[in-house]
Amino acid sequence: MNVKFSFLSSSCIASLLFIIPLLCVTDIALAQTTQLNTPQLQGMDNFRDLAGIDTAYSTSHNGVMRPGVFYRSNAITPVGNDLSVMEKLNIGTVIDLRTDAEIATTPDTLSPNTSYYHVDIIGNQNSVVTLNYGSLNKDQINSMMQQTERNFVTDPYARSGFGNELKILANADSAALFHCTAGKDRTGWTAAVLQSLAGVDKQDIESNYLQTNKYTASRINATVAKLPTSMQESYRTIMSVDQSWLEAGLDQVAQTYGTMDNYLKQGLGLDQATIYVLRGKMVRYLTLPGQENFKGNAASGANLLNALQGTALSGAYTNYNYYLQSAIDQGSLNGLEMRVGGQVYADAASYLLRQPSKMNDMLMPLTTGREMKKGETAFWMQGLSNYLSTDARKGFNSSNEYTGGTVFGLTHRFNQKLSVNGGVGYNYGNVNSNGGRVTTNSGFVTLGGNYAFRGLDNSGAWIRAQANIGYVNYQSERQLGNGFGTTNGNTSGAYYSGRTMAGWLFKAQSFTIDPSVGIQVTSLHLGRVREKGSELALNMSKYDKIQPSLVANMDINFDPLHSGQWSFMPGVTLGYERILNNASVNQYGTIYGVGVRQYSAFNSPNIYKAGARLTAKRGQWSFNISADYYGAGLNSHGVNGMLGTTLNF
Incomplete structure (x- = not known):
């Protein structure tokens, strides 16, 4: 099985299926525990906020994921008022990770002012119809999908695509959505990489990855029920996700690059500034290094630097964002807290x-x-x-x-x-x-x-x-x-x-x-x-x-x-x-x-x-x-x- 074939098998099956409702997270005030209240859409069942499920994830360095920044989904096939709900969520950038063939079968339906980007991750050399999932058993599918996730890390074409995707996300000036066909493999890997970059705990990343099984359960059950008994286990497996698939991709990152940071820089071609912009967009740090110990003007200066995370200086290619993210990594504000307030x-x-x-x-x-x-x-x-x-x-x-x-x-x-x-x-x-x-x-x-x-x-x-x-x-x-x-x-x-x-x-x-x-x-x-x-x-x-x-x-x-x-x-x-x-x-x-x-x-x-x-x-x-x-x-x-x-x- 070649690399392209593996990618197609992990993502394209959703083109044979229909789409039903999902949960979506609204942007609310940030606090140490941020509740995520999700409006239900009618046309996409695997649409959700990258920040978390019921509450925003905590991150390393006392951070918390910001709601309403990045969304993940399956193909954009809105029903009813779905588009107006997406507009209220300020989604102005959409990145489509599918092949040309997938897009031709089910094109996205978007609002007129949406910026649309097509970033093919797996290429257009194969067709979904060439793969007979009914001929594969559960173990074979799991093995195939584990290899698919590993290929996301090693294949040059895939790495180029993921790198371009993350650069687009970094430059988005509004909320952004990324998706493939089923919203689980190419999209799931993107989500895991972003959450890892943000400092989300591995257990939360894996739990979030597995939420696809919950969000799409109704559709999967309805589809599998129409299939012959001999095919049900295979199709249920390929339509879902398994923790071992994600672990295979993460293991490959460790084997090939040593760390996720090296994968981002060497594998995907991101520079430090872009990594910091993405992290600044996704994470709000509740306290800055040493902030709890500062007194007087230093405390006021640190409070100012902290509060500027809520302005246009944060999560952008600015000196402030680069400084702050670097300070987080170094564990020191480098004395700026004593000068910034004047x-x-x-x-x-x-x-x-x-x-x-x-x-x-x-x-x-x-x-x-x-x-x-x-x-x-x-x-x-x-x-x-x-x-x-x-x-x-x-x-x-x-x-x-x-x-x-x-x-x-x-x-x-x-x-x-x-x-x-x-x-x-x-x-x-x-x-x-x-x-x-x-x-x-x-x-x-x-x-x-x-x-x-x-x-x-x-x-x-x-x-x-x-x-x-x-x-x-x-x-x-x-x-x-x-x-x-x-x-x-x-x-x-x-x-x-x-x-x-x-x-x-x-x-x-x-x-x-x-x-x-x-x-x-x-x-x-x-x-x-x-x-x-x-x-x-x-x-x-x-x-x-x-x-x-x-x-x-x-x-x-x-x-x-x-x-x-x-x-x-x-x-x-x-x-x-x-x-x-x-x-x-x-x-x-x-x-x-x-x-x-x-x-x-x-x-x-x-x-x-x-x-x-x-x-x-x-x-x-x-x-x-x-x-x-x-x-x-x-x-x-x-x-x-x-x-x-x-x-x-």
């Missing part, structure tokens, strides 16, 4: 909310109006630079912030008790977090005033108010890695900030102590960011937040030390700031409609400051330099540096 956006918002307070701290020594004459004006210019690093913690990336800027302004002393100030400035900011970077360019205006009840230079109580208004131009870049490239985005925004302080100046013989307390309020508004450049580009929502904080400072200034025409005045500053609402800033974004929320690395409400400064004065000119330590909690540490000059006139 923590850097939350870090940048946190940074921008804290900058006005730093600016007010910097401006305070320049704008008090002390040691100025009545009616005198001081022009000042100040350059600043600061750096803050926040350590990583479980589930959160570390973050680094850098600022450089310049401020120009005037302070005018009206009288003994009152001074006012105003200025304009520019800040450049850079926030980095695990491959993500946000750069900001900010221009701002500041206005304020000081009033001392006993005089600006005298011991006693004083009050101060300062307001800042700024515009922010904002660019982002995130290097995602894992084949996803780099995203880029931009937006603009504004901030409004105000601080009121009350203090008491104590003047001693050789130094002054100037404690103060107050409240700082900053309101930040950022527009939406629409990233480009990657499948995992985020659409970030606009951001609005008002952040109030309590501020306490202690300035200690020592009397000047004189050297020639120069005088030098040292001083130290201690400060504390308490953020009154949640210090951990969060930002929300979406990818393909799936949301993710990320929190800033900076999360401490307690901010500490300590620094020293030196002012050198000669005539109407003075020069100042200062350096401060800036820390928050146990994880955030940084320094501020300032250098400036003042001209009184």
Whole structure:
């Protein structure tokens, strides 16, 4: 018996038979146990969902088969409303595995918009009528069918056909159906290969294979009853399936290729991407590698990567699908869970909310109006630079912030008790977090005033108010890695900030102590960011937040030390700031409609400051330099540096 003859004997007998109803699985919501409710068709009795029978099969790596992706059947001979039911199942691709002769005898009846593919598995060299099944006994038929399944693995013509079939299934943009004449041998082997590729347990694969006997029992019984007794056993055997047939094919895979993966690649000519597309179409993984152990932003990122299985990125020739399937095989998300959500956006918002307070701290020594004459004006210019690093913690990336800027302004002393100030400035900011970077360019205006009840230079109580208004131009870049490239985005925004302080100046013989307390309020508004450049580009929502904080400072200034025409005045500053609402800033974004929320690395409400400064004065000119330590909690540490000059006139 040659190979072609064996294939024909396994599949073509159904052309002599009539077709009756079957069960079909509808697409329902996926859960750990997915119930499959099957509408009954009238024209095909071996039509069913590849995902399972009553419930969707579980797969390796904690996956579950997706309903409504691939269907298997015998020849498409619909009766009644069968076609409308198939349309509701979104079946838009049909692959016919029969020979030309079989198709000529019973052509498919399809809806007009169906994409039809003919992929002959066994060739057209023989006719079903040349085989007399009545002359074969049960053992002979079983032996023949076992060889048929083995030939599916070894015959080049069959392997080419099965390979083409799987490639068509991978490229289908809707639910797809594959079938032969009886829907049991060529179709059954296809189903077993796909389920094996998906990671379905071998016992479930074999059980699914044997369901043909249940689905077609009524037709088989009716047909066999019309035959002579001597032929009944042979025809019942060939019209059914036997577990030994499938086992023979699977054994041949092991003998010839070692593994099913090698059969798919070496035997059927599939590349890894196509295998991953097929698996992505068929399987939804309930958890991803390590997901149950992730915390914080990492957990949110992993949840996002998991949820993207429900989008067009999954089960297609996309970077996401290849990455995810590879991660499943490797047992690791390779750190993408820490980058995909865009923590850097939350870090940048946190940074921008804290900058006005730093600016007010910097401006305070320049704008008090002390040691100025009545009616005198001081022009000042100040350059600043600061750096803050926040350590990583479980589930959160570390973050680094850098600022450089310049401020120009005037302070005018009206009288003994009152001074006012105003200025304009520019800040450049850079926030980095695990491959993500946000750069900001900010221009701002500041206005304020000081009033001392006993005089600006005298011991006693004083009050101060300062307001800042700024515009922010904002660019982002995130290097995602894992084949996803780099995203880029931009937006603009504004901030409004105000601080009121009350203090008491104590003047001693050789130094002054100037404690103060107050409240700082900053309101930040950022527009939406629409990233480009990657499948995992985020659409970030606009951001609005008002952040109030309590501020306490202690300035200690020592009397000047004189050297020639120069005088030098040292001083130290201690400060504390308490953020009154949640210090951990969060930002929300979406990818393909799936949301993710990320929190800033900076999360401490307690901010500490300590620094020293030196002012050198000669005539109407003075020069100042200062350096401060800036820390928050146990994880955030940084320094501020300032250098400036003042001209009184």
